[in-house]
Every structure is written in structure tokens, then in C-alpha cells.
Amino acid sequence: MVKLSKRLQTIAEKVHIGEKVADIGTDHGLLPIFLYENAISPFVVLVDINEGPLEKARENISRYTKNQTFDLRLGSGLEPLKVGEVDVVVIAGMGGLLMCEILQKDLQKTKSYGKLVLQPRNAPEKLRKWLLLHGFQITDEVLVEEGRFLCEIIVAQPIESADVLSKEQIDYMETMLELEVNPILFEKRDPLLPAYIRNKIRIEQTILKEIVSGVGDASHQRCKEANRRICLLIEKMKHMEVESD
Numbered sequence: 431m432v433k434l435s436k437r438l439q440t441i442a443e444k445v446h447i448g449e450k451v452a453d454i455g456t457d458h459g460l461l462p463i464f465l466y467e468n469a470i471s472p473f474v475v476l477v478d479i480n481e482g483p484l485e486k487a488r489e490n491i492s493r494y495t496k497n498q499t500f501d502l503r504l505g506s507g508l509e510p511l512k513v514g515e516v517d518v519v520v521i522a523g524m525g526g527l528l529m530c531e532i533l534q535k536d537l538q539k540t541k542s543y544g545k546l547v548l549q550p551r552n553a554p555e556k557l558r559k560w561l562l563l564h565g566f567q568i569t570d571e572v573l574v575e576e577g578r579f580l581c582e583i584i585v586a587q588p589i590e591s592a593d594v595l596s597k598e599q600i601d602y603m604e605t606m607l608e609l610e611v612n613p614i615l616f617e618k619r620d621p622l623l624p625a626y627i628r629n630k631i632r633i634e635q636t637i638l639k640e641i642v643s644g645v646g647d648a649s650h651q652r653c654k655e656a657n658r659r660i661c662l663l664i665e666k667m668k669h670m671e672v673e674s675d
């Protein structure tokens with residue numbers, strides 16, 4: 431029986447029983463194998479841009495299942511999928527900007543899938559911004575520890591154009607760092623949120639130290655911005671402490 435890492439397990443928990451799933455950039459294929467073998471998904475598609483990972487997925491299929499009829503497709507992003515073919519598209523372990531590119535390629539097609547489960551390796555704030563600007567609502571988010579990293583698992587769903595936030599609303603969220611620390615994490619009292627915010631404060635403090643020691647970008651503007659961000663992040667920490675009292 432295939433066993434998933436905590437990260438992949440948490441992604442699997444975002445898929446509901448009966449939902450058809452495509453795993454884009456599947457590599458080892460463990461997630462779709464798990465979803466199918468545990469009777470969570472009746473239909474899974476494994477997509478990868480490289481033949482090597484698909485070969486690895488084939489080996490895992492032979493190792494972990496008796497079912498040899500898994501649907502493996504070679505290609506980039508959503509290209510190997512038909513419009514509306516699955517309920518859920520999972521993209522995990524790729525850069526956030528690459529994910530935006532994949533989702534942007536054919537927006538109408540992207541919106542034909544009811545749910546996106548995304549785990550970016552970096553630039554999550556850019557991915558969140560892209561989602562909000564392009565007619566998706568972020569309906570859920572959870573943090574997961576993997577080694578010494580904290581990963582964000584973002585669930586998004588297409589929404590009616592009338593419900594799309596305005597550019598001004600999204601810009602305001604960006605200024606308030608709500609694209610970097612999703613308010614949903616506060617609502618859900620994510621247990622990893624304090625560590626997540628502390629980590630962001632540390633990054634800004636390192637930038638400040640580098641500016642002071644003459645190593646980093648010494649602009650007054652960057653210094654002011656780092657200070658502003660630290661203050662906002664500390665406010666968020668305080669808000670969280672008050673909430674949990």
C-alpha cells in the first residue's frame with residue numbers, strides 16, 4: 431500500500447470522494463496512485479512534461495497496485511487534458527510562477543475544472559495574486575511542514591465574474607500583506623501560522639541587517655519597506671495572540 435508524505439497526504443485530503451483528478455507534474459505518481467487505490471478518485475490522470483518521471487510513475491504503479499490501466503500522459507501543464515475532463519487539478523512541487531504560466535495558457539480551459547489544489551515551491555504570494563486577478567476564489571489554505579520548510583497548500587475555485595475582486599481590493603490586500611499571509615490561516619487558526627509569520631519577520635530582519643552592513647540594496651525605500659513589513663507582521667502576530675486568549 432502506498433504511503434504518502436505529510437505534504438502529499440494533506441493534498442490528498444483536499445480531494446473529496448468521487449472527484450476525478452489530474453495530477454500535473456506527477457513525477458513519482460504517488461498521489462494519484464493513493465487516490466485511486468483508496469477509492470477516493472474513480473479516475474486519475476498522471477501528466478508530466480518529461481518521459482523519465484512518467485517511467486518512475488509506471489514503476490510505482492507496478493509496485494503498489496494491481497491495476498495497470500492508469501492514464502499517463504506526456505505533455506506540458508493542462509495541454510494533455512480535455513476541457514472539463516476532471517473535477518480537480520493538482521499541481522504540486524513546482525515554482526509559483528510556472529504554475530501561473532500553466533494556468534494562464536488557456537484560462538477558459540483552466541476554469542472548466544471545479545477545483546485547483548496548488549502547492550507552490552516558491553512565490554506563493556504571486557500565485558495567490560494571479561488567482562484573485564483571474565477570477566478564482568481561494569477557498570482553503572493549509573500549512574504543512576516538510577523538512578525545514580513550511581509549504582502552503584492552496585485550494586482555489588473559479589467564480590462568477592460579478593464576484594471577482596477589483597484590482598483596487600487586490601492591491602489593498604497586497605499592501606496589507608494579505609497575499610503573503612492568507613487571512614484564511616487566521617480564521618482556521620493554522621497551528622503553523624506563528625512559525626510562518628516569524629520566518630517572514632526573520633527574512634525582513636536579514637534584509638535590514640544587510641542594508642545596514644552595506645551588503646544589500648541600500649536604498650532608503652527598501653529599508654522603509656522592510657520596516658513597514660516587520661511592523662505589519664508583528665501586528666499580525668499580536669492579533670493572533672489576542673485571538674487565542
Ligand SMILES: C[S@@+](CC[C@H](N)C(=O)[O-])C[C@H]1O[C@@H](n2cnc3c(N)ncnc32)[C@H](O)[C@@H]1O
Nearest residue numbers: 454455456457478479480483505506507522523
Ligand atoms: C519536483 S517534481 C514534483 C512532483 C510531485 N508533484 C510532488 O509534488 O511530489 C516536479 C515535476 O513537474 C514536472 N514538470 C515541470 N514542468 C512541467 C510542466 N510544464 N508540465 C507538466 N509537468 C511539468 C517535472 O518533470 C517534475 O516531474
